[in-house]
Amino acid sequence: MPGHVVPPTAPELPGWRHVYSGKIRDLYEPVEPHPRGDVVLVVASDRISAYDWVLPTEIPGKGGILTGLSLWWFDQVADIVANHTVEAPVPDAVAGRAMVCRRLDMFPVECVARGYLTGSGLAEYNASGTVCGIPLPDGLVDGSRLPEPIFTPATKAEVGEHDENVDFDAVVALIGREDAEALRDLTLAVYARAHEIAASKGIILADTKFEFGRTAEGEILLADEVLTPDSSRFWPVDEWEPGRAQPSFDKQYVRDWLTSPASGWDKAGDAPPPALPADVVERTRERYVEAYDRLAKH
Incomplete structure (x- = not known):
């Protein structure tokens, strides 16, 4: 792959x-x-x-x-x-x-919380009116805020494979109802806190994914990375405009360049991507630095 x-x-x-x-x-x-x-x-x-x-x-x-x-x-x-x-x-x-x-026994689930519609959630909504089996109101567009945040889990994939969005019942079948409900509730609680903190700093936390694991004593802990530009979509509040793709504090410059004619790369092909130009590297680095400065330094 x-x-x-x-x-x-x-x-x-x-x-x-x-x-x-x-x-x-x-x-x-x-x-x-x-x-x-x-x-x-x-x-x-x-x-x-x-x-x-x-x-x-x-x-x-x-x-x-x-x-x-x-x-x-x-x-x-x-x-x-x-x-x-x-x-x-x-x-x-x-x-x-x-x-x-x-060291934890990691749950085989990507715990995703979405407060806004975009990405793979938007694609599913446009096809079926749902995200991970959860019905949503009609008339939503790219960047729309959802009536309330939703838990939209995914199964973990090997490196180079796509994570697969699943519904809550699939998580129950995978790890049991008690653990599935615990992960859902923790995911939404952490998202709500983080959304509030980010908003106070002029940033929208559109969605994010968490990973959890269990200790040998049975306690569920938050693990891996949390609420970074790699695992989350952060948008500037003052530039949020539903109905279009939102500016973001992440690797969008990289994605845009890779899919532009300038890169010469075929996303659908088997050839690896080319090296990034210096200006794309620098602009991407600036977005990561800005996310850190706006969130953690104020």
């Missing part, structure tokens, strides 16, 4: 053994027993992905922004749900873009 190979850029880190690379993150486990117990080191790289490909060009500083934002958001929602991070030093080579985290 296109995009299934992640470039082998995971650095060697003293005291840690590399065990896995996803599109953006590299995962390590301690070589010796760790004083904080059963932990892993999660390192956010500067890689960027689009259309299920890991691109050959990195965005300088992106890993640090993703990590910094995640840690900030973990604090903002800590009274709703605990998270998997633990206080422990990280290797100097990845300082600022790594977290030591408890």
Whole structure:
């Protein structure tokens, strides 16, 4: 499948053994027993992905922004749900873009909350009037605010594959009703808090996805990254205009360039995407930095 190979850029880190690379993150486990117990080191790289490909060009500083934002958001929602991070030093080579985290049994569900209609939700709504089986009012357009936020889960895909939107009953069948209801309720509660905080800073949180895992003791924790431009759609409040695609604090510059004649790339083909021009890299980096500054620095 296109995009299934992640470039082998995971650095060697003293005291840690590399065990896995996803599109953006590299995962390590301690070589010796760790004083904080059963932990892993999660390192956010500067890689960027689009259309299920890991691109050959990195965005300088992106890993640090993703990590910094995640840690900030973990604090903002800590009274709703605990998270998997633990206080422990990280290797100097990845300082600022790594977290030591408890090892969890991860739920095989992408927990998506949508407060606005766009993306794959818009495509399904235009075809059937629903999103993940949830009926929505007539007359909504790209960027419309929904009557209330909805839980629209997806099954996790392998790197290079598409996550598949499913309805709530499919999640119940996969993990059981009690856990499905817990994930739904936590997802919507965290989204509501984050939407309120972002709005106070002039940003709309249109939608976002979370991942949860269970400890050996049975506690459900918020895991992975949270509420970053990679996992969320952030729109400037003052530029929101339903009925068109919204300006966003994410990799839209990358997507737009890849699908423009200038790139020479065929999205439907099997050839990997080309390297990104310097101006696309810089404009993308600026959007990530602006998202961090507007959210976490004010």
